């Protein structure tokens with residue numbers, strides 16, 4: 001079923017955290033879970049938009065942890081699953097890619113595959129950790145630039161020995177946080193936020209609508225590595241089913257969308273997608 005649906009062309013991919021676990025980025029079963037943790041001492045409490053925007057101390061804590069953890073995100077590389085999806089895009093078989101991931105690995109896989117020709121466009125439903133957004137002037141800048149600015153603003157900052165999870169979350173004591181200097185927008189001095197959708201924040205309406213349009217224009221919806229627990233992704237599965245588009249789900253474990261699917265495959269993503277490309 002997966003092979004037929006993809007081979008006939010025009011399928012839309014909806015990808016989630018399960019596609020990136022083989023790149024060493026754990027699946028926390030939440031939208032941009034890796035970006036949103038960081039208010040509690042253990043890191044288990046999700047960062048909310050309200051907490052982040054509500055106080056300078058919360059932002060200092062977020063950026064101190066994030067500064068330590070960024071290198072883990074920055075050095076993550078695409079896996080076989082991302083490479084297979086990029087290959088499908090380059091063969092002109094996809095109507096597009098909607099990803100719930102904020103790690104930029106779809107684009108990295110496509111770039112690694114060579115010159116840009118006929119690739120599928122990636123819509124980052126929950127934004128990207130590779131960009132930073134100014135809450136005052138709306139300017140988007142590269143996270144790599146901010147990383148350099150944070151390093152320059154914190155010469156000799158040494159939090160001592162800290163544990164950094166593969167998702168870029170670092171446990172830090174209060175003293176280390178208090179001595180960390182945050183950087184503001186270089187253009188206007190406004191508050192900077194990672195360009196990701198936090199808990200307590202909605203996906204921008206124009207982006208939501210654009211994704212509905214993608215579903216309507218697609219011949220089928222192929223879900224890759226998402227348990228669909230979050231409404232921001234699940235609603236597209238419901239929409240596709242309502243329109244009579246076949247939904248095929250490849251995920252390790254059951255998903256909230258299984259009842260809407262024409263077929264489900266409980267299998268490892270990298271291996272399954274590599275086999276799919278080979279079968280086409």
Ligand SMILES: [Zn+2]
Pocket residue numbers: 134135136137138139185186187188189190
């Ligand atoms: Zn600004």
